[in-house]
Amino acid sequence: MRTVVTGAAGFIGSTLTDLLLSEGHEVIAVDNFDDYYSGKMRFLSRHLGNDAFRLKEVDILDIDALRQSFEDAEVVFHLAAQAGVRISVKDPLRSHHANTTGTLNVLLAARDEGVRRVVSSSSSSVYGNAVRLPAGEGDLTVPISPYAASKLAAEYYCSLFYKLYGLESVSLRYFTVYGPRQRPDMAIRIFTDRALDGKRPQIFGDGEQTRDFTFITDVVDAIRRCADCPDPKGEPLNVCSGSTVSVNQVVRSILKSVGREDLEPEYLPPQPGDVDHTWGDNSKAKRLLGWEPKVMIDEGLRRFVDWYKKEGKV
Ligand SMILES: NC(=O)c1ccc[n+]([C@@H]2O[C@H](COP(=O)([O-])OP(=O)(O)OC[C@H]3O[C@@H](n4cnc5c(N)ncnc54)[C@H](O)[C@@H]3O)[C@@H](O)[C@H]2O)c1
Structure with missing residues (x-):
């Protein structure tokens, strides 16, 4: 299968690229290597000699370049975005351009180039402070950050392109993805980095907020299955583990893994845009994809910390 992965240099995109190539698929990797964080070529450079892999340094805001990249592609896995709630509160237009306009461009290019299916990336943040936990896909969505609003608008475009033009699509609502290669702005990575340097973990709020953390290999397994599942x-x-854990528990587990249980957390004011709790109902994904999350939080944190000690810190 010829595939395109947008955002292929990022945390989730590069891990998906590895999986697709290992299964013998072709990957056209699209990324603009934006300046949000550095070192992104690190995970793609290993594929540069592979005939099944092609790298295109393309901005998804450039629709002509996107059309060229999508030629003869069967499935587009769309991960390129300005990820992160906090940066969206600081610079809402940046998130809007990359996430909403960028997704609209991806859909237009996919429609025009005859792509069979677009697997798009949304976020649990669209639920806001969910009316019901665990949150189901049919529940009310009330974004409380520009990031969430930009992702929800992108979801609407995906469903409109299906209804108006028959373009098959799905918007995957990922719930806090973690694991090797995790973005440097994400909490688990920051806690680990500080603990290894002997610094106290800094927690926004009282740490009793809970998250449905989902391990990276489970997430890319679900994304991959979306290429072949029923329409x-x-x-x-x-796309979530279906269970939750508090930030305080995660910090305790990381401190234990790095042997620094002596470090007391420092509590800072809560951040605007952050929701209190996330917890997803994954029964629809299980049914549609024949998928099951396999890595639970203790095992996942151990794997992350092992990776970070060996090759995470650059
Ligand atoms: N990591 C999570 O916990 C999480 C949770 C919910 C949703 N998501 C979504 O999953 C996707 C991947 O997230 P990630 O954590 O791997 O982020 P990431 O920042 O590591 O990857 C995003 C990639 O997109 C690229 N990119 C950004 N703007 C671009 C543009 N205009 N044109 C081309 N490329 C561009 C970046 O250079 C980067 O390599 C994003 O859509 C994100 O919003 C992630």
Whole structure:
């Protein structure tokens, strides 16, 4: 299968690229290597000699370049975005351009180039402070950050392109993804980095907020399955472990893994845009994809810390 992965140099995109190539698929890797964080070529450079791999340094805001990149592609896995809630509160237009306009461009280029299916990336943040936990795909969505609003708008475009033009699509609502290669702005990575340097973990709020953390290999397994599953009809799909843990518990587990249980957390004011709790119902993904999350939080944190000690810190 010829595939395109947008955002292929990022945390999730590069891990998905590895999986697709290992299964013998072709990957056209699209990324603009934006300046949000550095060192992104690190995970793609290993594929540069592979005939099944092609790298295109393309901005998804450049629709002509996107059209060229999508020629003869069967499935587009769309991960390129300005990820992160906090940066969206600081610079909402940046998130809007990359996430909403960028997704609209991806859909237009996919429609025009005859792509069979677009697997798009949304976020649990669209639920805001969810009316019901665990949150199901049919529940009310009330974004409380520009990031969440930009992702929800992108979801609407995906479902509209299915209804108007018959372009098959799905919007995957990922719930806090973690594991090797995790973005440097994400909490688990920051806690680990500080603990290894002998610094106290800094927690926003009282640490009793809970998250449905989902391990990276489970996430890319779900994304990959979306290429072949029955037509998802432009709808959203939760990709989550289906269980939750508090930030305080995660910090305790990381401190234990690095042997620094002596470090007391420092509590800072809560951040605007952050939700209190995330917890997803993953029964639809299980049914549609025949998928099951396999790595639970203690094992996942151990694997992350092992990776970070060996090759995470650059
Ligand atoms: N990591 C998570 O916990 C999480 C949770 C929910 C949703 N998501 C979504 O999953 C996707 C991947 O997230 P990630 O954590 O791997 O982020 P990431 O920042 O590591 O990867 C995003 C990639 O997109 C690229 N990019 C950004 N703007 C671009 C543009 N205009 N044109 C081309 N490339 C561009 C970046 O250079 C980067 O390599 C994003 O859509 C994100 O919003 C992630």
